[in-house]
Amino acid sequence: MSSSQPFDAAIIGGGVIGCATALNLACGGMRVALFESDGLCRAASGRNAGTLTMLYTRASLIPYAIRGREMWRDAAEWLSRDAGFHHRHGMELAFSEEVTEELAVQHRLRSEAGAPIEMIGGNRAREIEPALSGDIVGAAYSEVDGYAKSYGIGILFHAALKEAGVTVHDGTPVLGVEPGPGGHVVRWAVGQASARLVVMTSNVWIGKMAAWFGVNFPITIRVNQGTISERIRPLFNSILRVPNELSLKQFEDGTVLMGGGRGEHWVEDADKGDAQQDISIVKSKMAGAAECARRVIPALREGRVVRTWTGYEGFTPDNQPLIGPMPGVEGVFVAACIRSGFTIGPFAGRLLADQFLGREPEMPIFSPAFDPARVVGMEPYDREASAQIA
Numbered sequence: 119m120s121s122s123q124p125f126d127a128a129i130i131g132g133g134v135i136g137c138a139t140a141l142n143l144a145c146g147g148m149r150v151a152l153f154e155s156d157g158l159c160r161a162a163s164g165r166n167a168g169t170l171t172m173l174y175t176r177a178s179l180i181p182y183a184i185r186g187r188e189m190w191r192d193a194a195e196w197l198s199r200d201a202g203f204h205h206r207h208g209m210e211l212a213f214s215e216e217v218t219e220e221l222a223v224q225h226r227l228r229s230e231a232g233a234p235i236e237m238i239g240g241n242r243a244r245e246i247e248p249a250l251s252g253d254i255v256g257a258a259y260s261e262v263d264g265y266a267k268s269y270g271i272g273i274l275f276h277a278a279l280k281e282a283g284v285t286v287h288d289g290t291p292v293l294g295v296e297p298g299p300g301g302h303v304v305r306w307a308v309g310q311a312s313a314r315l316v317v318m319t320s321n322v323w324i325g326k327m328a329a330w331f332g333v334n335f336p337i338t339i340r341v342n343q344g345t346i347s348e349r350i351r352p353l354f355n356s357i358l359r360v361p362n363e364l365s366l367k368q369f370e371d372g373t374v375l376m377g378g379g380r381g382e383h384w385v386e387d388a389d390k391g392d393a394q395q396d397i398s399i400v401k402s403k404m405a406g407a408a409e410c411a412r413r414v415i416p417a418l419r420e421g422r423v424v425r426t427w428t429g430y431e432g433f434t435p436d437n438q439p440l441i442g443p444m445p446g447v448e449g450v451f452v453a454a455c456i457r458s459g460f461t462i463g464p465f466a467g468r469l470l471a472d473q474f475l476g477r478e479p480e481m482p483i484f485s486p487a488f489d490p491a492r493v494v495g496m497e498p499y500d501r502e503a504s505a506q507i508a
Contacts, residue, residue, distance in 0.1 A: 124300040124312040125151045125285070127474065130292050130327065131319035132156075133163035134460055135453055137275040138467020139317055141197075144282040146475040151311055152284050153304065155291035159272030162321055165429030166460050167344060167365060167377045168268030169357055170203075172233035172260055173210045173225070175458040178438065180231035181481060182462045182469075189464035190266045196464070198281070199274045201266045206367070208263025208357040209243060211254050211414060217361065218256030225258045235260045249353045249415050263357045265367060268460060294330050301449050315474060316450045322388040322432040324440065324454040328490075331447045335440065335490065337455065338433040338499040341383035341395060343426060345404050347374040350421040364410040374421060376411050379403025384501055388430050395428065435496035441466075441488040452490045 125148075129140045132154025140152040154160075170187040172180060193201035210225075212218040218237070225235045235258050243257040244250045279286050287306070294305045301314040318327050325337035349372035358366040365377035381403060385394040404426045412418050432455040434440060439457070444450040453470055456462055469483035486492075 123149070124314065125149050126313070127151075127315040127317060128153065128302070128304045128311065128313035129317050129319060130295075130304070131321065131323075131454075132158040132272075132275075132286075132288060133161060133319060133321065134159060134271065134275075134463030135456065135466050135470075136317070136319035137272075137279060138464045139319065139453070139470045140284050140467075141275070141279055141282055142468050142471030143474060144279070144284045146471055146477075148475070150284045151304070151313065152279060152286050153290050153292050153306065154286075154288045157272055157288055158276050158279075158286070159268070162342075162429050162431060163460060163463070164268055164272055165344065165427060166268055166342070167367065167375055168202075168265040168460060169365060169367065169377075170264045170266060170461045171208050171357060171458070172228060172235060172262060173208050173258060173357075173359060175228070175233070175461065176437070177227040177231045178487065179456070179458060179462060180228055180233045182465055183458050184232060184262075185480070186462040186465040187262070187264070189468070190461070193266070193274075193464075197274055197278050199278065201271060201274060203266050204264050204370075206264040206355060206357050207246065208260045208359070209247070210258040210359045210361060211243065211250075212256045212361075213253050213413075214255055221256070221258045221361065233260065234262050247354045247356050247358075249417055251414055251416055253413070265357065266460075292327075295327075295450065314449065317453060317470065317474075318444070318450070319453045321454045321459070322430045324432065324452060326389075328444065328452075331444055331450065333445050333447075333494065335493055336435055336496055336498040338501065339385050339388055339391070340431045340433060341385055341391070341399075342429050342431050343377070343379055343383070343400065343403050343407070344429075345376040345379070345407050345426040346424055347376070347418070347421040348424050349373050350418075353415055353417050358414060360410055360414060364407055364414070366411055366414060373424075374411070374418065376407040379405075379407035380410070381406070382501060385430070391430060400426065400428065433499040434493050435499050436493070437499065439488045440490040440493065441470075442484045442490050445491040445494060
C-alpha cells in the first residue's frame with residue numbers, strides 16, 4: 119500500500135513526543151503520517167509510572183518539565199480529553215545526614231533552574247506524610263508534583279490524532295527512510311509514503327534508525343521496572359522517592375506503584391530485550407523495591423505484590439537529549455532520549471511543531487546542548503557512573 123499524495127511530515131515513533139508533534143503539526147495545517155511499530159504509547163510512554171515531577175528531572179530540562187506538567191494538567195484544552203492528571207506533593211527521602219547533604223546539592227541546581235524545591239527535616243516530612251518511617255532524616259520537598267494515567271494515554275492520543283486528520287499507521291514497523299520525490303520515502307513491509315519532513319522520535323531505537331543514514335549514535339539501553347501491589351487502605355498521598363532505589367505512589371483505587379529497585383539492568387538491543395533481560399535481576403529488583411517501600415512506609419507490609427513489568431530507556435553519552443537535525447541529512451530530524459520524557463513530552467511536541475511550522479517556539483528546542491551531532495564519536499554512557507545526576 120502506497121500513498122500517492124506526499125505528506126508534509128512523517129513522524130516515526132508513536133510515544134508521547136511523537137504523538138504530540140504529529141497532533142500539533144496537523145492542527146497547524148500540515149498533512150501528517152505517524153508510524154508506530156506497536157500501539158500508540160505502548161512502549162516507554164505507557165510503561166512508565168506517569169510521574170510528573172521536578173525532583174528527578176535534570177536541571178537543564180526543568181523549564182521544559184514545568185511547562186509539560188502544566189500541559190498534562192490542561193490536557194482537556196489541547197487533547198480534548200482528560201488525561202487523568204492528579205496534583206500531589208513530592209518528596210525525595212534520605213535515611214542519613216550524608217544523603218540529605220547530597221540531595222541539597224543536587225536540588226539546589228534544580229531550584230536555580232526554576233523548580234519549587236526546598237529541603238526539610240524528617241519531622242516535617244512526617245507531618246506531611248504521617249505514615250513515613252521514623253528513620254527518615256531529611257527530604258527534598260516540592261508542592262508541585264503528581265501524575266497522569268500513562269497506561270491509557272495511547273487511546274486518548276489515537277482519537278485526537280484521528281480527529282485532527284493524522285494518518286496513523288500503528289502496528290507498522292518502519293524498515294527504512296530513503297531520498298525520494300518531495301524529500302524522503304518512508305518504507306514499511308507492505309507500502310511506502312513520501313514526506314517532505316521526517317521526524318524520528320523512537321527513543322531506544324534511534325541508534326538503529328540513525329544507521330539508515332550512516333550515522334552512529336552511541337545509545338545505551340537501560341531496563342526500567344515497575345511493580346504494583348494489591349489494593350490496600352489509603353496510606354499516603356505524596357509521590358515519594360528514595361535516590362537510586364525507588365519511586366512510590368498510591369493511586370485512588372488503593373494500589374501502590376513501586377518504580378525501580380536496587381541495581382542497574384541493561385540490554386544491548388531493545389528488539390531482543392525480552393531475551394536479553396536477566397530474569398534473576400528482574401526478580402531481585404522487584405524484591406528490592408518491595409523491601410525499600412516497606413522501609414519508607416512500614417504499614418505497606420500489609421500489602422502483597424501483584425505484578426511487575428519492564429520497559430526501556432535510552433541514554434546518550436552525556437545524558438542529554440537528542441533534539442535537532444540528523445547529521446548530514448536534509449529534512450530529517452531527531453527527538454529522542456529525553457529524560458523525564460513523559461513529563462516533557464506534550465511541550466516538546468508543541469515546540470517541535472512550532473519550529474517546523476515557522477513559528478517562534480516558546481523556548482529553544484534546537485539547542486546546541488541537544489544537537490544530535492555532538493554525540494557522534496563519543497564513548498557510550500558509563501553504566502558504572504549511573505547514579506542520579508542533577
